Amino acid sequence: MKLLALLLLMLALVWLWRRGRRIAPPGAAKAPRLAPPQRMLACAACGTHVPACDAVAGRRGNYCCARHRREAEGE
Numbered sequence: 001m002k003l004l005a006l007l008l009l010m011l012a013l014v015w016l017w018r019r020g021r022r023i024a025p026p027g028a029a030k031a032p033r034l035a036p037p038q039r040m041l042a043c044a045a046c047g048t049h050v051p052a053c054d055a056v057a058g059r060r061g062n063y064c065c066a067r068h069r070r071e072a073e074g075e
């Protein structure tokens with residue numbers, strides 16, 4: 001009977017150990033690093049929103065591409 005209790009205790013310890021490893025795998029607690037939000041600008045010609053770094057600046061506003069700036073400003 002003592003041997004059976006010891007066996008059950010060992011099984012319980014192994015079960016708890018394996019369950020603990022599954023809940024917190026190494027490195028999983030770290031949140032993925034996200035890029036900071038980008039400012040979006042609307043194209044003055046078609047209204048498409050583009051990131052500010054990709055926008056083409058014109059005299060009458062910002063555009064999504066050089067073709068829309070040409071068409072809107074008549075260059």
Ligand SMILES: [Zn+2]
Pocket residue numbers: 043044045046047048063064065068
């Ligand atoms: Zn556009």
